[in-house]
Amino acid sequence: MSVTYLEAIRAAQERALADDPRVFIYGQDVGVFGGAFKATKNLAAEFPGRVMDSPISEDAIVGMAIGAAVEGARPIVEMQFADFSTCGLNQIVNQAATLYYRTNIPCPIVVRLPSGGTVGGGPFHSQSMEAIYSHYPGLVVMTPATVEDAYSMLLEAVAIDDPVIFCEHKLLYYHLKADKLPDSAMPAGKARIARAGRDATLVTYSAMLHESLQAAEDLVEEGWQIEVIDLRTVKPLDTDTVLASVARTGRLLVVGEAWPWGGVSAEVIARVATEGFGLLDAAPVRLNAKDTPVPYHPDLWAAHRPTATAVAARLRQLLTQ
Amino acid sequence: MITAASDTAIAVESMDNPDIARRAFRTMQLSRAVEDKLASLYRAGMIKGGVFLGKGQEALSTASSIFLRKGDIFGPCIRDQAGRLAFGDTVLDTLRTYFGSAQGPMRGRDGNIHRGRPRDGYYAMISHLGSMVAMVGGALYARRQRGETGVVGVTSIGDGGTSTGAFHEGVNFAAVEKLPLVVVVANNQYAYSTPNNRQFACADLLDRAAGYGIAGHKTDGTDPRACLETLNRAVQAARDGHGPQMVVATLLRLVGHGEHDDAGYVDAGLRKANVGRDCLDVGARQLLEDGLATTGELAAWASEAQAEVEAALDIAQREKGPDPESEDWHALSTERLVDGYFDAEEE
Incomplete structure (x- = not known):
């Protein structure tokens, strides 16, 4: 029995949904279809009304998550590819990242970015966006490299009261495996x-x-x-x-x-x-x-x-x- | 602090109550009084940064939020001083934010029209137009998910803001989700200096409502009575579960984009036309016609508004700004995740 990096991401979201009624998932094709990479496979059936398809509107996807977070929700939004997060950049860097500093109200959203290059990905399905988001104050930027970290850091990202940009690498999705999901983890921010x-x-x-x-x-x-x-x-x-x-x-x-x-x-x-x-x-x-x-x-x-x-x-x- | 939008609004939300027109007019007067003060403070060099006023838009703005209750959400835009006051913002917090007072809701970290108290449903706009539509929509989505019913969100924008991608994405998302969102579009003829004919090519911005599959309402933004009637209908429809409502009001901005702008580009014909009427003049006439106020009352209310502004100014001017030394300079609420390197570098 082994678990892949992608399965760990799915399992973390499943556990977050199960553990916390405030969590919901929103993004393109994340519902019944289960996501372009199947990171939300079966979650819509398991958690009715909490894993919802969005229009192809990255700006609105992030903007809606910010509003929901202000009202106490813990949204996880999926950008289908990290590259498309530039279409939601304004909401991420100007709305989510500034909210706490400006208003003293935290913005607990997680933006999942399927990142990095894969064979045949080309210019618009391969980008690594961590530097852009790290440049802006008010964001936490995670870049997990292992199955264990993909799981535990995503769970931690949901628990953090601040916006987290979760850069998960597509090249690791299927081939990177671990024996099991971790029981404990190093905290974010520690190398x-x-x-x-x-x-x-x-x-x-x-x-x-x-x-x-x-x-x-x-x-x-x-x-x-x-x-x-x-x-x-x-x-x-x-x-x-x-x-x-x-x-x-x-x-x-x-x-x-x-x-x-x-x-x-x-x-x-x-x-x-x-x-x-x-x-x-x-x-x-x-x-x-x-x-x-x-x-x-x-x-x-x-x-x-x-x-x-x-x-x-x-x-x-x-x-x- | 939200007060006016809460209990008092619940008591008078019906248009059948004649007090709504009186209260709306007093809010318009108060808004005009504080904005006139802001303009003179700006000219006197007492405000750092810009001053952005809603003169001429008070009727529409007041109507936008006066039917909201405690627990509703308001995401105002640039020219919503009146609507902010109707929702429960105060003259004091207005002046505090312009002065950058540490006592104000933004604590000197943001200024002028970028103020709010999100915990009270009063969202603080960012400058990027259209961005608040999805945010207010998301708030309504979360409320619905929590099982709350009867909640309404109102957000407003100008003719120029409707051209942004964010506006389109936000309204479309709200329509798909059938959210109880009212989008108020103040077509004040110019986006900064750009006239309508360089902004959009549809015959009427209201046409867009049909494109999104949502209800549309047209109103005369210079007419307080019409604005109240229209917004009462729109807010009620949203509250009753009929999905997003788009209100398009026609009016003219009676000031520049900001006080730095003399608005010399505004067509003189528009100023003289019906669209260029001052809604405060129209409102005063309507109250007198309807026997809802006397000239003496109108004058007394104006004096009271003036006095309220002066009293608030007296307080706000004496308050201290934020202290750069005691600022923590952290943009995250989670202390352990602050990149401490930059703190250490300064030491």
């Missing part, structure tokens, strides 16, 4: 050392954790021990765990699937350069997707995003500097 090492710190999150772990494994034969940190939430960013690791290793590589300009990798490096300059034995480096739209053809796509091979190559450069 996890996914692999201990002494020679360099590799900070990453979401699907890039798995490319990074593979790269670290590949470098063992060459005698290198890479410490891999899974950020889990990119906002808040657990700077302390990163700095403590860099203090041990003296070298830093940050890997992200998102575009390079001004993103999570840039933020991590800025903080380490500012707070831990003296800890570094080499200039900190990053590896991101290329600065173009996400391409359609599998060969282009595989070269566009960081892979284990590319991560390993970048690590070798860093380690010999």
Whole structure:
């Protein structure tokens, strides 16, 4: 018996609906159909009237969730693909993210973003949006990389009184498996050392954790021990765990699937350069997707995003500097 | 603090009660008094940022919320000073928000027309037009899900705001869900400087109601009696379960977009036409015609409104603004999820 990343997301929503009558799910095709990825499969039947199809109106989907949250509900809204959340961007960043600061009324909504690239996804079904949402004050941005985190962090997201952008990676949906759902979890906001090492710190999150772990494994034969940190939430960013690791290793590589300009990798490096300059034995480096739209053809796509091979190559450069 | 919208509104919500017209007119007078004061404070340089007034729209705005009860929801727009007061906002909180007082509902964190008390059903608009439609709709959705019936939400917008995608998405969603939402469209002929003929191509904004499959109501926004009758009907229909209602009122903004704007672009012909009437003049005439007030009463009410504004100004002006030193500078309610890095960086 095993459970996939996607099943964990479905199970978390099922449990949230069962445990809390204030929870409801709203989004395109989430009802009887069960969602484009089946993340809400059978939930409409199990919880009548609480898992509802919406029109193709991302702005209204988020706006309605905000109003419902003010009235005490705990809405989970699904953007069919993270890319389409730009059509709801205004409600997310101007209404949800500012509500507590302006009015002292919290806004407990969860916006689920099926994120990241998959084979053949192309420019508009592949994007990683975490940097955009992290830029705005007033949002929590989660980027779970494991089945366990997909489950426990989504449950925590529903319980948090503030708006949570939940970036779940589509590439992990079906192939990433765990033996069972977790009974306990690290709280959001805390990074996890996914692999201990002494020679360099590799900070990453979401699907890039798995490319990074593979790269670290590949470098063992060459005698290198890479410490891999899974950020889990990119906002808040657990700077302390990163700095403590860099203090041990003296070298830093940050890997992200998102575009390079001004993103999570840039933020991590800025903080380490500012707070831990003296800890570094080499200039900190990053590896991101290329600065173009996400391409359609599998060969282009595989070269566009960081892979284990590319991560390993970048690590070798860093380690010999 | 919501007071006027609560118990008193329940008592006088019927149009059969002649007091509704008197109360509406007094609200219009109070709104005009506070806005005239805001305009002079602006000219005197005593208000930071803009001043955005609803002069000429008081009748429609008052009618928009006067039939609401405690537990209903009101999501006003830019030119709804009168409707805000009718729903229970106060002159004091109005001035506090313009001054940025720490005692005001927005505590200096937001200003002017961006004020509300969401816990009381009084939502604080953001500047992005159309955004409040889905939000008020979502609130009604949650209330219904909780088993509450008879709740109504009113939100308002101008002719220009109807061109936004958010407006379309919000109204369409409300229509699909058959929510008890009243959308009040004040067609004041100009969106800032842009005239109707550069804003939309349908013959009448009311045509849109049919497109959404919801009820539409047309009214003369310069006529307080007509506004009250129309909004009474629309709010009641929503309350009775007949789904969203769209009210389109025709009127003219009698001021600039903000006090920085002399509105020189407004067609002089419109100012002289019926649409350019001042609804306060029309309302006063109607009360006298209907024997609902005497000239002495009208004058006394105006003095009382003036006195209320002066008293509130006296308080608001003496209140302190927020203290940047004691602000926590956190945008999340969950302390443990605040990215503490930026706090530490400043230390």
